[in-house]
Amino acid sequence: MERRYRLRQIVNIVNASTPLGMLLARAGGSGGLRRGPHGLLIGTGYRLPLPAAPAFTVGNVVLVRDDGSILRxxxxxxxxxxxxxxxxxxxLGPVMIVLYLVxxxxxxxxCGDHASYNPFERRAGLEDGGYRRRPLRFARR
Known part of the structure; x- marks a missing residue:
């Protein structure tokens, strides 16, 4: 594994976000965790209603609602x-959840969309996440 991914893995364990993701996977009825690329863990079969996204991440844990085929x-x-x-x-790990929600x-x-002007989603790549950029509300009038 590349050094940068190992560092991310260690930091996310220390800042408690990966353990939180693992707990969420268990609480969400995940079909277990498997190793993914670049130090990620993939949890399949997530069943809790929130968040409603088909995939989301907490720490180094990527949770999906299906069997993982969406990622393939x-x-x-x-x-x-x-x-x-x-x-x-x-x-700083779980602090991101608060910042993300704000x-x-x-x-x-x-704009009526949680992702279009959210810097976290924009920096992660809107299109890669399946989002399209919506215009500002005042620009539509």
């Missing part, structure tokens, strides 16, 4: 989620 069909989605894992390392709320107010 859309490798760009896995790259998007891996960028979120790096964001957890930079944003940014998602601001994006929702600006």
């Amino acid at each position: 069909r859309r490798p760009s989605l896995l790259a998007h989620e891996a960028r979120h894992a790096t964001q957890y390392a930079w944003c 940014c998602a709320g601001l994006s929702m107010a600006l």
Whole structure:
């Protein structure tokens, strides 16, 4: 494994975001965790209602609602989620969840979509995550 991925893995364990992701996988009825590329863990079969996304990341844990086939069909989605894992390392782990929610709320107010103007989603690649950039509300009038 490349040094940068090993460092991300260690930081996300120390900042408690990966252990939190592992607990969430267990609570969400995940079909177990398997090793993914670049130090990621993939949890399949996530069943809790929130978040509603088909895939999301907590620490180095990528959780998906299906059997993992979405990540095989859309490798760009896995790259998007891996960028979120790096964001957890930079944003002090679980603190990122709060920051992400604030940014998602601001994006929702600006354009009616949680991702379009959320810097976390934009830096992870909107299109890779399956999002399209929406115009600002005041620009639509």
